[in-house]
Amino acid sequence: MFQIESLVVGPFRMNAYLLHCPETGEGVLVDPGDEAPRLLSLVEKRGVALKAIWLTHAHIDHLGAVPALRKALGVPVSLHQGDRILAEAAKEQAALLGVGGRYEGVKADTLLKGNETLSFGPWRLRVLHTPGHSPGSCCFHYDGGGSDDLVVTGDTLFAGSVGRTDLPGGNTDHLFASIRFKLLTLPTGTRIFPGHGAPSTIGEEIAGNPFLTD
Ligand SMILES: [Zn+2]
Numbered sequence: 001m002f003q004i005e006s007l008v009v010g011p012f013r014m015n016a017y018l019l020h021c022p023e024t025g026e027g028v029l030v031d032p033g034d035e036a037p038r039l040l041s042l043v044e045k046r047g048v049a050l051k052a053i054w055l056t057h058a059h060i061d062h063l064g065a066v067p068a069l070r071k072a073l074g075v076p077v078s079l080h081q082g083d084r085i086l087a088e089a090a091k092e093q094a095a096l097l098g099v100g101g102r103y104e105g106v107k108a109d110t111l112l113k114g115n116e117t118l119s120f121g122p123w124r125l126r127v128l129h130t131p132g133h134s135p136g137s138c139c140f141h142y143d144g145g146g147s148d149d150l151v152v153t154g155d156t157l158f159a160g161s162v163g164r165t166d167l168p169g170g171n172t173d174h175l176f177a178s179i180r181f182k183l184l185t186l187p188t189g190t191r192i193f194p195g196h197g198a199p200s201t202i203g204e205e206i207a208g209n210p211f212l213t214d
């Protein structure tokens with residue numbers, strides 16, 4: 001199994017994830033939102049050959065460190081096409097949120113459509129397009145065949161909560177449809193790794209998430 005490690009970064013306390021393969025040394029960063037030097041030193045400390053950056057969506061708290069990491073490591077960035085404009089408008093997002101001008105727009109190298117398989121080393125994860133929090137929000141799902149299943153959920157599903165839909169492009173109906181049909185249908189033992197806060201499992205969220213009770 002590959003390793004998944006999180007670092008809480010930036011003023012929004014976002015979980016950046018390093019996924020890496022102990023056998024091949026290959027890995028990817030998901031949502032390097034801030035604090036590029038800390039993320040770089042984790043990559044170095046683990047001896048990871050970084051293959052790519054995958055973004056669950058294009059809010060600035062999830063992509064703030066992308067320009068610096070790209071400069072340092074030259075790795076390609078994947079993002080759903082539905083969030084392309086948001087990614088390029090990082091400065092405008094920062095102004096809207098009142099957090100200053102240190103953010104740079106990001107142009108993705110690969111625009112995802114959903115259902116693609118992304119990989120590092122021998123490991124393959126599927127892109128689940130889960131719009132609602134933003135038009136191009138995605139989750140990255142590893143199907144371990146019943147053991148080790150996991151999904152990186154970005155700001156779509158949290159432990160005990162769901163993503164906000166009041167930012168530009170948000171849509172509450174889409175969010176709940178995405179969660180219900182693309183996430184809650186995964187095996188209950190599937191671990192979830194959200195963009196903020198603690199990990200959980202699909203089963204715990206079905207049983208106890210107050211936003212998901214009928
Ligand atoms: Zn977000």
Ligand SMILES: [Zn+2]
Pocket residue numbers: 012014059061062155195196
């Ligand atoms: Zn976020």
